[in-house]
Amino acid sequence: MTELAERPANPAATAADRPIGFGRIQRKEDPRFVRGRGRYVDDIVLPGMLHGAILRSPMAHARLVSIDTTEALAHPKVHAVITGRDLEGLNLAWAPTLSADVQAVLATAKVRFQGQEVAFVVADDRYAARDALELIDVEYEELPPVVDVRRALDPGAPVIRDDKEGQTDNHIFDWEAGDRAETDAVFAAAEVVVSEEVVYPRVHPAPMETCGAVADYDPVDGKLTLYETTQAPHAHRTLFAMVAGIPEHKIRVISPDIGGGFGNKVGIYPGYILAVVGSIVTGRPVKWMEDRSENLMSTSFARDYVMRGEVAATRDGKILAVRTQVLADHGAFNATAQPTKYPAGFFSIFTGSYDLQAAHCSVTGVYTNKAPGGVAYACSFRVTEAVYLVERMVDVLAAELEMDPAELRLRNFIRPEQFPYKNKTGWEYDSGDYEPTMQLALRMAGYEELRREQAEKRSRGELMGIGLSFFTETVGAGPRKHMDIVGLGMADGAEVRVHPTGKAVVRLSVQSQGQGHETTFAQILAEELGIPPEDIDVVHGDTDQTPFGLGTYGSRSTPVSGGAVALAARKVKEKARAIAAAMLETRPEDLEWEKGRWYVKGDPGVGKTIAEIALGAHGTVELPEGIDGNLDAEVTYDPPNLTFPFGAYVCVVDVDRGTGKVHVRRFVAVDDCGTRINPMIIEGQVHGGLADGVGMALMEFIGFDEQGNNLGGSFMDYLIPTAMEVPDWETGHTVTPSPHHPIGAKGIGESATVGSPPAVVNAVVDALAPFGVRHMDMPCTPARVWEAMQGRPTPPI
């Protein structure tokens, strides 16, 4: 025993350049990925496994007249063909969504969007399954589709959801926040009011790995093992128990390595349910992996908000109030994944980073003949839309007032002494110090110099634009008294065990899709307990091995599970103190902590390391009253508030006068996410989000034609930036810790996706100012920019 305890720690860990705790360290997950040894869902092969494929509707809105599966069933490699009628018999044709609606697993009477699931084939291999799809004969009777969200509530518009009793139109919900009367009064008295229709078009998270599942139902013990591309394994387990009627302890959801999520892998898609049904029906494991078109056409899209934005201000640039009316396109089923009481997510944070007298927003959600979804693509529950609206509108106001947009922002920021700041729609911003962040970004960009360059270029007829945005996010959902998803409180758990030799394991309810949880969470534990990160194993993505929690989205892993890990570690530390006191024959209050060790106050030479204490706890030390023989702890963390990361972005673009092509020349991003755990990972998160923002601002777009045909259904049409379209990012940071979070961290996963689109669009509009352009909608493609130059900017449809 003694020998074990005295074993030296991993020598690499004690090297001076390797922090034990927070700091830049290499990722623990990388060695397997760079060797091609990641394990993604499609890599899973089980004995006897079959392959599923989905037949999808070619039409946006049609009555299903008949489905003939005879020929497909006769295919020698086909094991089963499942239709909506079959599912009706099992009471599985419809599944509840995350927004108190239902969604068809397989269409029964009607199809309601192009790409909707119509039949499921299970065959020996993926090629045969695809072949068999061709053999299914479906007769459709076409119905007029609802494509333009602005026409969805017209009297006489086709009713999409005639399956819902009492539904006589395409209306889903009305929701509002803020004080309408107070806001209207401020607007009525204001010296200046600007107003603009601002569209955040439909886009798609499109992670490089598409969605899929391997379902393995064991008919003998009734246990379902489901490998899934999911960001929320525990929530999925509970929902599967509710939907499929399989008892929850008989379901194990395993989310192995995930090839990017960005919100695309939060919801439960029909394909997952069909893989389960396929496995139950055939008695064999069934794999279903969607292809890219299926991913873009049927899984959770993002945004699709038509916003009328208005700002009231004084002539000298004091912003008084903001208000907006939003028409939200939710597609054919209301399947957004957001907290129950927030049908428009956290959109009411559209008051931005400014100290206002009043604010009011109202959001109307409607059905259209498009794919369902709406909350995805690193949107922080609609904070993307909110930030885009306010940051675009502040620039519109700056143009109206002929004031520098940086100056206008600086003049209206919430001041540091006002935090915690209660905004006019009910949020309490935890902490902030905006001006230094803004000033740093302006300094890094060389703002004055850029303006001089622009003036000079303009005099030569060249189009250069400088765009700013300053965003405040609200992330880390959330306090369970306010926030739940389908009745499940938005808490998350962590379980820490220190093994007898002082190595540790931490088990998490959240699941990484590339964010580096295996590293970050080890670092949190390392910081708290002084155990080197390489001596800590992080377990996640398996419901049989981890505590319950709602998963990773909305930048909530660090704010929620990070809090859980820190608090669990502190419980371990307190327990260690009691045990150390017993070992040292002193009182716990006579001990002092230094990272990794309790020692006797005033006598630093006498102490016990965590490893020694762990061995004592599991060994033969006589334990104090009430302390059991381990060094473990578990916490389910209910955050007291959300966290409010912020940042200042500057984008510089050059626009080709002849073609309308936008070149992003520079991008400066200064982020404040509170306490920084691993700067390298933070920078990576920011970089990725910036590329997303450039993509959405310039090229990404899911459009539809009048028949409801999806025009963004492949990577030929849905354009994502390559290395050629993005610059080398220039990043900086300030640190304003969250006062309520155990380690002061605020979350960074979505900041850049939220903050960058307005910076890019503001830059494009700024470049086009000589043409009198005050607003144009994304995506700023060459054709659309060229139209704007001709004085004909059009909204995207």
Place this chain on the structure above:
Amino acid sequence: MQVTMTVNGAEVTRDVEPRQLLVHFLRDTLGLTGTHWGCDTSNCGTCVVLVDGEPVKSCTALAAMTAGHEVRTVEGLADGATLDPVQQGFMEEHGLQCGFCTPGMMLTARALLDRDPDPDEQTIREAISGQICRCTGYATIVRSVRWAARHGAGAAAEAPAIPAPAAPPAAEEVPA
């Protein structure tokens, strides 16, 4: 039909459907799942492997077309326990997040460094421009390749710059 090719230095012979894509041959038939697929239209590049040293989108080639050629996948990038400098570079410079595009990116980088040991930023960006990474925003991938270049990845003089092919997965070792 039967095809024979060299994969990571070892000769393999398998029966395949004539229409089988190389990506599925590698993943499903040989069990080399480090090569990924991410689209149906040859746009994403997560499937890139080296065929006779040149980057090829393995979703765009049939296994049958590769018969008689040399294929190198991510599993053949390291020399046993010794990583290729490209692999090290990706770890050092945070060139990967979810890891899905990473094998393809690294193989393209390997091919680039083989012909240009000291590429500048623009050259690297052009080399990987047929591949999409949704996570990193590319700057760290560029830095990773630069790291590899600085650490002798491309400098043939500093042998062994190009590692010997990986321990060959002999036909019988590869799960069918």
